[in-house]
Amino acid sequence: METSQLRWIANFLWNIADDVLRGVYVRGKYRDVILPMTVLRRLDAVLEGTKSDVLAMKKRLDKARIANQDAALKQASRQAFYNTSPFTLRELKARAKQQQLKADFEAYLDGFSANVQEILEKFKFRHQIPTLVEADILGALLEKFLDKSINLGPTPVLDQDGEVKLPALDNHAMGTIFEELIRRFNEENNEEAGEHFTPRDVVMLMANLILLPIADRVESGTYLVYDGACGTGGMLTVAEDALRALAREHGKEVSIHLFGQESQPETYAIAKADLLLKGEGEEAENFKNGSTLSQDAFPSREFDFMLSNPPYGKSWKADLDRMGGSGSKGDVKDPRFVVQHDGDPEFSLLTRSNDGQLMFLVNKLSKMKHHTPLGSRIAEVHNGSSLFTGDAGQGESNIRRWIIENDWLEAIIALPLGMFYNTGIATYIWALTNRKPAERKGKVQLIDATAVFQPLRKNLGKKNCELSPEQIRQITGMFLAFEATEQSKIFANEEFGYWKSVVERPLRLATHVTKEKLTAFKASADKRLHKPAELLAKIAGGRSPHLDFNAVKEQFESALDKHGIMLRPTELRNLFGAFTAKDPAAEPVMKKQTKDGVEYEPDPELRDTEQVPLLEPGGIEAFFQREVLPHVPDAWIDDSKTSVGYEISFTRHFYKPQPVRELSAIRADILALEKEAEGLLDEIVGGDGLAAKSEASRSRREAVI
Numbered sequence: 128m129e130t131s132q133l134r135w136i137a138n139f140l141w142n143i144a145d146d147v148l149r150g151v152y153v154r155g156k157y158r159d160v161i162l163p164m165t166v167l168r169r170l171d172a173v174l175e176g177t178k179s180d181v182l183a184m185k186k187r188l189d190k191a192r193i194a195n196q197d198a199a200l201k202q203a204s205r206q207a208f209y210n211t212s213p214f215t216l217r218e219l220k221a222r223a224k225q226q227q228l229k230a231d232f233e234a235y236l237d238g239f240s241a242n243v244q245e246i247l248e249k250f251k252f253r254h255q256i257p258t259l260v261e262a263d264i265l266g267a268l269l270e271k272f273l274d275k276s277i278n279l280g281p282t283p284v285l286d287q288d289g290e291v292k293l294p295a296l297d298n299h300a301m302g303t304i305f306e307e308l309i310r311r312f313n314e315e316n317n318e319e320a321g322e323h324f325t326p327r328d329v330v331m332l333m334a335n336l337i338l339l340p341i342a343d344r345v346e347s348g349t350y351l352v353y354d355g356a357c358g359t360g361g362m363l364t365v366a367e368d369a370l371r372a373l374a375r376e377h378g379k380e381v382s383i384h385l386f387g388q389e390s391q392p393e394t395y396a397i398a399k400a401d402l403l404l405k406g407e408g409e410e411a412e413n414f415k416n417g418s419t420l421s422q423d424a425f426p427s428r429e430f431d432f433m434l435s436n437p438p439y440g441k442s443w444k445a446d447l448d449r450m451g452g453s454g455s456k457g458d459v460k461d462p463r464f465v466v467q468h469d470g471d472p473e474f475s476l477l478t479r480s481n482d483g484q485l486m487f488l489v490n491k492l493s494k495m496k497h498h499t500p501l502g503s504r505i506a507e508v509h510n511g512s513s514l515f516t517g518d519a520g521q522g523e524s525n526i527r528r529w530i531i532e533n534d535w536l537e538a539i540i541a542l543p544l545g546m547f548y549n550t551g552i553a554t555y556i557w558a559l560t561n562r563k564p565a566e567r568k569g570k571v572q573l574i575d576a577t578a579v580f581q582p583l584r585k586n587l588g589k590k591n592c593e594l595s596p597e598q599i600r601q602i603t604g605m606f607l608a609f610e611a612t613e614q615s616k617i618f619a620n621e622e623f624g625y626w627k628s629v630v631e632r633p634l635r636l637a638t639h640v641t642k643e644k645l646t647a648f649k650a651s652a653d654k655r656l657h658k659p660a661e662l663l664a665k666i667a668g669g670r671s672p673h674l675d676f677n678a679v680k681e682q683f684e685s686a687l688d689k690h691g692i693m694l695r696p697t698e699l700r701n702l703f704g705a706f707t708a709k710d711p712a713a714e715p716v717m718k719k720q721t722k723d724g725v726e727y728e729p730d731p732e733l734r735d736t737e738q739v740p741l742l743e744p745g746g747i748e749a750f751f752q753r754e755v756l757p758h759v760p761d762a763w764i765d766d767s768k769t770s771v772g773y774e775i776s777f778t779r780h781f782y783k784p785q786p787v788r789e790l791s792a793i794r795a796d797i798l799a800l801e802k803e804a805e806g807l808l809d810e811i812v813g814g815d816g817l818a819a820k821s822e823a824s825r826s827r828r829e830a831v832i
Contacts, residue, residue: 163250172280207408212238357387360398421446443483478522502562519627519772633715637672
């Protein structure tokens with residue numbers, strides 16, 4: 128179905144809210160009625176043709192006193208759901224009295240099968256009926272949804288000549304309409320959607336990325352496809368169709384099972400409804416409501432293909448709390464997010480709680496198949512922060528490190544801006560697998576597809592462009608070719624890694640005990656410290672500061688021993704703190720003597736960090752000798768604090784500097800501006816003398832330029 132038709136249907140449904148609900152509901156509550164009614168009308172349209180068969184079957188089953196009627200009624204409806212009430216929505220529309228309409232409408236809802244009852248429960252639609260009846264608008268609402276100018280069913284409406292009058296709505300088209308309605312409702316409430324519905328063109332590209340590399344290796348058999356942020360389920364069904372078509376092309380017979388999890392109840396309800404309408408009742412049972420991060424619905428499942436557009440920039444603190452991490456992330460022991468890597472048995476993949484998008488990717492990676500020829504293939508949409516947010520040792524960086532060091536990342540594709548309905552920010556598709564072909568092993572491909580798009584005639588929300596089928600093939604072709612071009616660049620895994628090294632410099636203290644300082648100290652300090660202070664004054668007193676703290680400390684400790692004075696560590700710190708100050712001219716403060724030499728006390732205020740590329744020739748030491756020591760000769764690297772990080776910078780790798788303008792062009796612009804300015808001034812002031820002076824001045828400037 129064309130975009131214009133989808134927009135027209137969405138507008139029609141949107142206007143129902145204004146026409147019927149205004150004055151009864153505040154605008155922010157329109158969605159509570161319009162979304163479930165849209166689903167009901169779609170279900171009703173599908174069941175109309177078999178209504179009499181279902182009622183006849185129900186009568187026979189009741190007469191035979193058969194309790195378990197579900198399978199027989201589904202067979203009668205020829206769908207994965209049914210309705211055993213005597214009504215259709217068209218029959219209900221004819222009810223004149225509101226109270227009778229209320230009773231019959233509730234009976235109609237109660238007649239649906241159990242799987243539809245769950246959908247209605249997630250929508251909380253029954254809560255709206257008293258309001259609709261009390262305002263006497265239930266009949267008008269039904270009238271609008273039964274308008275003959277729209278078709279919400281999955282089959283086309285034909286005219287008297289058998290020609291298509293109104294086209295059918297497939298699953299993804301229905302999802303597009305729902306997303307457009309949800310987007311509008313959220314904008315009315317000044318809300319952020321949190322999740323961003325993925326347009327069909329992007330989904331087709333994602334399906335290509337996970338399927339085409341193994342097209343000639345797909346065998347007849349069963350394949351499992353998973354989306355941990357499935358929304359209305361459109362991404363899964365597009366992938367299913369693509370996989371089925373691919374299998375047919377290669378003469379294979381495949382059985383495909385879809386698995387999805389969605390946290391938003393009404394979005395989940397839409398996904399279930401669409402699957403039921405497609406006759407995929409068994410598949411609908413594989414869709415679960417709940418948060419993927421804290422309530423994983425498929426903890427023991429592994430999948431062949433996985434794809435998602437998870438929420439980004441959205442807090443997952445509530446999930447963190449449910450996972451036991453309210454006090455500290457270290458409290459979380461979920462084996463999906465705390466793994467063994469590089470000798471660390473508790474390598475944390477937990478990101479900051481204000482953005483959990485990479486956690487969804489980790490969840491998928493925990494569900495990869497490791498013992499099959501094809502392994503698992505993953506495509507996931509992220510925004511730019513997943514590429515670089517997080518310092519070495521933090522969750523985001525650890526995730527990138529874990530992925531790249533396991534050699535799972537095949538490619539990242541930068542998409543054009545304005546591809547999504549609810550966001551205009553930069554977005555990227557990550558393609559991953561645990562079965563890289565030989566030529567890709569140890570390498571990552573970056574593809575800049577930001578200039579590959581065609582503009583929409585009219586924006587859909589913030590979506591202002593799309594990928595044509597040819598452009599999808601173009602981007603897919605760059606991925607499959609795996610060649611270095613202006614738009615496609617290939618890197619060794621290690622090129623994205625770095626050591627974060629901590630550079631220390633010694634603490635330098637001067638000791639100075641003056642009469643004024645000594646008097647002030649005695650006035651405020653415990654009497655136990657008066658005598659030690661006097662001993663310190665004899666060692667480091669006088670007009671000038673003592674610049675060797677090590678010598679002062681050694682003499683002071685000897686004096687304390689001689690006088691039989693024992694001081695606690697805190698008392699020593701207080702005493703030295705009162706009479707020492709940092710001085711760049713002082714000797715470094717010794718921490719301890721080791722077999723390799725002297726270890727100095729570091730100065731926290733002078734501490735710095737350096738990012739050293741993993742591919743730096745000679746490693747950290749060579750970088751330190753070249754870049755640090757010439758500037759700070761007393762510095763050293765604290766190896767115990769060195770950590771490894773990974774980040775991916777599209778900007779650095781694909782940056783194209785603007786060409787510098789020719790001097791002649793700049794000169795011409797300057798002279799033109801001056802001439803224009805002088806002409807205006809001449810008009811304001813007037814006089815031949817001014818013009819003559821201006822001409823002479825301009826001639827001199829031209830000579831200089």
